[in-house]
Amino acid sequence: MADKVEAKEVKLTAKDFASDQDVRWCPGCGDYSVLAQVQRSFPDLVGIKKEDIVWVSGIGCSSRFPYYMNTYGFHGIHGRAAAIATGVKLANPKLSVWVATGDGDLLSIGGNHFIHACRKNVDLKILLFNNRIYGLTKGQYSPTSEQGKITKTTPYGSVDYPFRAISLALGSRATFIARTLDRDVKHLQAMIKRAAEHKGLAFVEIYQNCVIYNDGAFDIYTNKETKDDHTLYLQHAKPMLFGKNKEKGIKLDGTKLKVININESDNSINDVLVHDEFDESPLYATLLAFMAENSDLPTPVGVFRQVFRLTYDEGVENQIAHIKAKKGEGDLEKFLFSANTWEVN
Amino acid sequence: MLKEKEVKNLAEVTVRFAGDSGDGMQLTGSQFSDTTAAVGNDLSTLPDYPAEIRAPSGTIYGVSGFQLHFSSTDIHTPGDRPDVLVAMNPAALKKNLDELKPGGIIIVNTDAFDSKNLKLAKYESNPLEDGSIKGYEVYQVPVASLTSKALEDTSLSQKEISRCKNFFALGLMYWLFNRPLEPTLHWIQVKFRDTPEFIDANTKALNAGYNFGEMTEVFTTRFTVAPAKLPKGIYRSISGNEATALGFLAASVKSGLPLFLGSYPITPASEILQYLSYYKNFGVKTFQAEDEIAGVTAAIGAAFAGNLAITNTSGPGLALKTEGIGLAVMTELPLVIINVQRGGPSTGLPTKTEQADLLQSIYGRHGESPVPVLAAATPSDCFYMAIEASRIALKYMTPVILLTDGYLANGSEPWKIPHVNELPDISVKYWTQKEGFAPYNRDENLSRPWAIPGTPGLEHRIGGLEKANITGNVSYDPDNHHNMVKLRDQKVKGIVKDIPDLEVDGDQEGDLLVLGWGGTYGAITESVIKVREEGYRVSQAHLKYLNPFPKNTGEVLTRFNNILIPEINLGQLSKIIRSEFLTPVIQLNIVRGLPFRTSDIQNKIKEILGGKNNGR
Numbered sequence: 001m002a003d004k005v006e007a008k009e010v011k012l013t014a015k016d017f018a019s020d021q022d023v024r025w026c027p028g029c030g031d032y033s034v035l036a037q038v039q040r041s042f043p044d045l046v047g048i049k050k051e052d053i054v055w056v057s058g059i060g061c062s063s064r065f066p067y068y069m070n071t072y073g074f075h076g077i078h079g080r081a082a083a084i085a086t087g088v089k090l091a092n093p094k095l096s097v098w099v100a101t102g103d104g105d106l107l108s109i110g111g112n113h114f115i116h117a118c119r120k121n122v123d124l125k126i127l128l129f130n131n132r133i134y135g136l137t138k139g140q141y142s143p144t145s146e147q148g149k150i151t152k153t154t155p156y157g158s159v160d161y162p163f164r165a166i167s168l169a170l171g172s173r174a175t176f177i178a179r180t181l182d183r184d185v186k187h188l189q190a191m192i193k194r195a196a197e198h199k200g201l202a203f204v205e206i207y208q209n210c211v212i213y214n215d216g217a218f219d220i221y222t223n224k225e226t227k228d229d230h231t232l233y234l235q236h237a238k239p240m241l242f243g244k245n246k247e248k249g250i251k252l253d254g255t256k257l258k259v260i261n262i263n264e265s266d267n268s269i270n271d272v273l274v275h276d277e278f279d280e281s282p283l284y285a286t287l288l289a290f291m292a293e294n295s296d297l298p299t300p301v302g303v304f305r306q307v308f309r310l311t312y313d314e315g316v317e318n319q320i321a322h323i324k325a326k327k328g329e330g331d332l333e334k335f336l337f338s339a340n341t342w343e344v345n
Numbered sequence: 346m347l348k349e350k351e352v353k354n355l356a357e358v359t360v361r362f363a364g365d366s367g368d369g370m371q372l373t374g375s376q377f378s379d380t381t382a383a384v385g386n387d388l389s390t391l392p393d394y395p396a397e398i399r400a401p402s403g404t405i406y407g408v409s410g411f412q413l414h415f416s417s418t419d420i421h422t423p424g425d426r427p428d429v430l431v432a433m434n435p436a437a438l439k440k441n442l443d444e445l446k447p448g449g450i451i452i453v454n455t456d457a458f459d460s461k462n463l464k465l466a467k468y469e470s471n472p473l474e475d476g477s478i479k480g481y482e483v484y485q486v487p488v489a490s491l492t493s494k495a496l497e498d499t500s501l502s503q504k505e506i507s508r509c510k511n512f513f514a515l516g517l518m519y520w521l522f523n524r525p526l527e528p529t530l531h532w533i534q535v536k537f538r539d540t541p542e543f544i545d546a547n548t549k550a551l552n553a554g555y556n557f558g559e560m561t562e563v564f565t566t567r568f569t570v571a572p573a574k575l576p577k578g579i580y581r582s583i584s585g586n587e588a589t590a591l592g593f594l595a596a597s598v599k600s601g602l603p604l605f606l607g608s609y610p611i612t613p614a615s616e617i618l619q620y621l622s623y624y625k626n627f628g629v630k631t632f633q634a635e636d637e638i639a640g641v642t643a644a645i646g647a648a649f650a651g652n653l654a655i656t657n658t659s660g661p662g663l664a665l666k667t668e669g670i671g672l673a674v675m676t677e678l679p680l681v682i683i684n685v686q687r688g689g690p691s692t693g694l695p696t697k698t699e700q701a702d703l704l705q706s707i708y709g710r711h712g713e714s715p716v717p718v719l720a721a722a723t724p725s726d727c728f729y730m731a732i733e734a735s736r737i738a739l740k741y742m743t744p745v746i747l748l749t750d751g752y753l754a755n756g757s758e759p760w761k762i763p764h765v766n767e768l769p770d771i772s773v774k775y776w777t778q779k780e781g782f783a784p785y786n787r788d789e790n791l792s793r794p795w796a797i798p799g800t801p802g803l804e805h806r807i808g809g810l811e812k813a814n815i816t817g818n819v820s821y822d823p824d825n826h827h828n829m830v831k832l833r834d835q836k837v838k839g840i841v842k843d844i845p846d847l848e849v850d851g852d853q854e855g856d857l858l859v860l861g862w863g864g865t866y867g868a869i870t871e872s873v874i875k876v877r878e879e880g881y882r883v884s885q886a887h888l889k890y891l892n893p894f895p896k897n898t899g900e901v902l903t904r905f906n907n908i909l910i911p912e913i914n915l916g917q918l919s920k921i922i923r924s925e926f927l928t929p930v931i932q933l934n935i936v937r938g939l940p941f942r943t944s945d946i947q948n949k950i951k952e953i954l955g956g957k958n959n960g961r
Binding site (some may be wrong): 019021049050051052053055056057059066067069070071072073074075076077080083084085086087088089090091092094095113115116159181222310316319320323324326327328329330332333336337339340341342343344 | 579644806
């Protein structure tokens with residue numbers, strides 16, 4: 001007699017996180033990889049129930065993301081994802097709130113919301129799909145497009161300077177900052193999990209290839225021939241080495257970073273900077289944030305920085321609890337009559 | 346021996362306090378109001394201050410005023426023209442003299458009438474000496490030096506002593522109008538509890554002003570205004586902004602939902618954010634956002650997550666929130682947007698009142714984007730309309746715009762405090778069952794289910810793209826779009842069955858109906874009462890539901906030969922009434938950043954009715 005049913009925790013799979021909607025990105029788009037890695041990583045997230053996950057987005061190719069996740073989702077308006085997500089999180093702090101956004105959505109029209117969400121340390125996970133181009137509007141330059149880039153709106157090359165997203169997040173006091181690559185699925189999964197585990201605002205910049213309007217923008221970092229010399233994988237407490245045989249290292253010279261070959265007689269591995277994710281000062285992470293633009297240096301991927309501060313939503317909840325303890329639970333009848341009153345007989 | 350002073354009984358008085366923006370006139374005015382309310386007069390107030398915080402002292406543009414109308418009968422406006430002007434400096438006199446009633450009382454602080462201040466006020470000679478204020482009853486009081494004298498044994502600096510002079514003036518006015526000092530003395534005790542020297546000084550200044558009235562030969566008469574006959578109950582004084590904040594607090598309690606306010610400071614709406622941020626022991630969450638857009642979109646996020654979500658602003662902020670409101674229309678989430686209207690366009694007149702955002706509220710979004718629009722009629726009505734706006738938003742899953750204005754927001758009146766059990770129950774239930782759930786399945790009110798994140802099995806996605814009917818999936822289907830446009834429109838139109846009919850005060854049919862909306866209620870009501878006293882037959886109706894209109898609106902309009910619509914804009918309601926009901930209307934539009942003077946409305950009524958004061 002099977003009168004006893006074992007209460008079993010059913011482990012979810014990637015499929016459980018896929019919605020019934022057809023995915024409509026261009027074939028070969030980097031967004032497919034991000035979606036797949038999110039769906040693969042989410043079953044492993046400890047202590048987060050599927051019904052407690054909310055994906056929020058703005059406008060752009062990547063902002064279609066929520067429709068493809070079988071979780072709660074809100075496809076907002078251009079640039080406002082971080083603000084909408086802040087409202088969701090404050091209203092119900094138990095929720096795990098994720099933002100899918102692009103470089104135009106987050107850094108141009110939504111720049112203000114981004115820096116303030118970082119500053120407040122709202123417990124949001126923001127995935128920036130950075131393809132350095134406006135895709136959905138068909139190929140205009142973006143705030144991360146490199147200077148000189150030729151696009152439909154810059155036929156003679158763009159004259160403005162791009163944002164360094166990592167540096168912007170640092171300057172805005174984000175507590176978790178990482179970068180990863182759409183084509184490095186293992187690393188992408190690892191960064192998603194690290195972001196999920198972080199209590200506070202987690203910002204992950206994903207170099208994502210737009211196959212139509214900016215194809216190959218990040219090829220140098222993922223191509224077998226070039227990636228070893230151009231991509232530096234940051235690992236906490238490990239020396240910052242790269243190159244085919246990990247023969248090259250990053251050395252701190254005064255306030256500048258430079259590349260040394262540890263096999264050369266003057267150098268040794270002891271000269272190589274050891275990565276510290278948890279350095280309280282943002283100065284070190286700022287040096288790393290500037291590497292991507294320096295053609296003499298490799299571009300780092302991995303966790304740039306993780307620090308721990310009370311989150312905004314916790315602060316709000318704590319204050320309410322404190323005031324309730326001090327004043328007692330609000331009583332509307334009493335409160336309405338508590339002002340300076342007089343009686344008319 | 347002191348001469349016994351004559352006491353005159355008045356039915357009503359309008360007093361205006363005027364001085365530099367740093368002179369504490371708003372404080373003086375609100376203290377006088379609170380005390381006057383506490384002795385049982387009906388009252389209505391109009392703070393009128395410059396947008397600059399501390400404009401250069403002595404200048405005309407730096408003058409801050411506070412007008413107060415109080416009476417032994419029911420009143421509705423802060424008064425057209427003051428009977429009494431308290432002028433703390435020449436600029437205050439210059440700016441306000443034209444408004445004073447002929448033969449009115451002027452109390453001036455003579456100490457401020459030096460050559461520098463006279464020059465700043467652009468007086469070529471001293472008006473106290475050159476006969477230019479002949480015809481008024483002028484009381485010259487050296488307020489500053491009398492205050493200094495009263496405080497000479499305190500440890501305060503000369504500057505600090507100077508700042509106490511408004512309490513001297515207040516004390517004198519308490520004597521003149523026979524008001525008790527106790528409420529203000531108590532207020533001083535509480536306000537300055539950490540600085541005993543200020544308690545001492547302000548108390549002394551207040552008493553000195555009162556005693557000066559008693560002792561001086563200058564004043565031979567004092568006045569009393571008997572208590573008004575108001576309905577029985579417990580009363581408090583309330584401003585529109587505080588009533589709005591309390592209304593949403595009540596809506597939170599009566600709906601059983603946590604209240605979330607997404608907001609960005611803007612005059613004259615910031616006080617709503619300030620009040621609500623105090624109500625933390627009710628679990629109220631106030632999010633002071635980085636901008637107006639974040640204010641509304643965070644509120645939309647909070648609504649998605651199941652809170653009673655609101656956002657407050659004034660005209661320029663409403664413009665910024667426009668796209669967000671469209672998102673709430675598309676996602677069909679409950680949200681209340683409070684617009685405390687001010688003078689526009691652009692930065693306009695930030696501290697002044699206006700009614701010129703009606704068309705923006707009803708029509709000011711791209712696409713077919715229907716939003717219910719409500720407007721409060723009086724400061725205390727803001728409380729009830731906040732609850733009503735919440736009820737409609739929650740029941741119909743829609744954003745609702747609640748219009749108040751600068752006059753209602755800052756003006757105050759006595760309010761008979763309601764008991765919580767007398768307030769409407771607006772409780773709502775989230776959708777929790779898996780069976781029959783589809784995000785855009787509609788109930789009998791065409792309202793969709795509210796299934797909030799955290800509910801197992803109901804994971805779904807919504808957003809700003811057009812929704813397929815029922816499933817809520819993204820749809821570009823032409824016929825579906827046409828259908829959804831109509832469904833959203835019908836849903837909002839259908840609210841008509843759920844709101845009260847438009848009531849007509851006075852004759853139910855006749856020659857003239859004065860139709861108003863929002864914050865002009867007091868001015869129109871008082872005007873109508875006054876002309877009726879002269880024998881004119883005139884009826885009044887007031888709209889608090891602007892979209893949709895009450896269902897009998899068109900029928901009411903057919904019962905009158907003439908419809909007069911006074912508005913503090915260039916005819917926005919008039920335009921809508923004409924287009925909706927194909928009926929001619931007569932406009933009265935005065936856009937001065939101030940409430941209507943009842944005389945303007947009375948004159949217009951008489952002009953329309955000609956000599957037809959049939960009662961005589």
